[in-house]
Amino acid sequence: MQLALGTAVVVLVVLVWELCRPRLMRALAQLREQRALAARRRDETRFDPGRELRAEQRARRLLRSCVPQEEWEMYRDLGFIRVWGSRGEAYAYLLYPHRPILAYVPQTGELLSEYCVAFPDESRPYGSHRLPDADDVLAKWIALSADERALVAEANMHLPGRQIDPDDVRRDLARLSRWERARSARLRADIARAV
Amino acid sequence: MKLLRLKPGHGEVVLAEGDVEVPEEEQLLIEAFRRQLDAGMWAAVPSKSSDGRRTAELVRQFADVPRDAERVIFFPRAAGGAQRAES
Numbered sequence: 001m002q003l004a005l006g007t008a009v010v011v012l013v014v015l016v017w018e019l020c021r022p023r024l025m026r027a028l029a030q031l032r033e034q035r036a037l038a039a040r041r042r043d044e045t046r047f048d049p050g051r052e053l054r055a056e057q058r059a060r061r062l063l064r065s066c067v068p069q070e071e072w073e074m075y076r077d078l079g080f081i082r083v084w085g086s087r088g089e090a091y092a093y094l095l096y097p098h099r100p101i102l103a104y105v106p107q108t109g110e111l112l113s114e115y116c117v118a119f120p121d122e123s124r125p126y127g128s129h130r131l132p133d134a135d136d137v138l139a140k141w142i143a144l145s146a147d148e149r150a151l152v153a154e155a156n157m158h159l160p161g162r163q164i165d166p167d168d169v170r171r172d173l174a175r176l177s178r179w180e181r182a183r184s185a186r187l188r189a190d191i192a193r194a195v
Numbered sequence: 196m197k198l199l200r201l202k203p204g205h206g207e208v209v210l211a212e213g214d215v216e217v218p219e220e221e222q223l224l225i226e227a228f229r230r231q232l233d234a235g236m237w238a239a240v241p242s243k244s245s246d247g248r249r250t251a252e253l254v255r256q257f258a259d260v261p262r263d264a265e266r267v268i269f270f271p272r273a274a275g276g277a278q279r280a281e282s
Contacts, residue, residue, distance in 0.1 A: 055206040058205070058206030059206040062199070062201075062206065062268075065241075066251065067249060068249045116275060117274070119201075119270055119271040119273055119274070120271055121201075121203050121271045125202055126203060126204030128203045128204055129203060131201050131202075131270070132201075132203070132204075132205075135206060135207070138268075139273075141251070142239040142253070143273055145250050146250075154273045154274065154275060155275055156275040
């Protein structure tokens, strides 16, 4: 009696195992796949300063090849670009990477408004939607150069001081002014040497 | 002509490259161009005028790209920046 019962139990266990085995194997394989995918995603989204630096260097080369020489030197030396408004020198914009576009009056230094605009890449390669700094400035420069009105219409407009400290802007305008004087003097000296 | 795309974490990548005067290559450029516009990108052609002034033009179809353009740059469409933190 006991022998028969024992045999029946063993047969039952083997049957249940055989029935469950494919499901268990599939579940294990899925678990392994999910872990591998999560690990790949972690690797992709991990901040890599070397990669970001290479991206910025590449972006700077492209910016240099697209914008006028003076604007490129401005970005290289000061970290932002001034773009004149489409209606001459009555107003201008300061383009900072990943900060609002700032409109101001060059003659008086009066700050007019902040235009908050972004170029988010929702495909998020490497886990981020933010372009390298120089690419962000290039995108702003292209959009302003090509269709100033459309870009301004797309942006969220705010009074100055909402995101960029007006004192920082005044300091940057003073730096820009000194930089322009030094650049002009250098260019004049170069011309004098060449003549 | 080169089609370039600005990419987070990388800088620009070359999407396609070809001679617009060669029909097969032009077709490849047109297809790559359309894919980017369908993905919501803006397309810009940087140029240099005869007096050396650099500018850029946004284009909406491949036919608008000057035949002698060296590059078309794709970048994400502008959106009003975040109301509080990021721009």
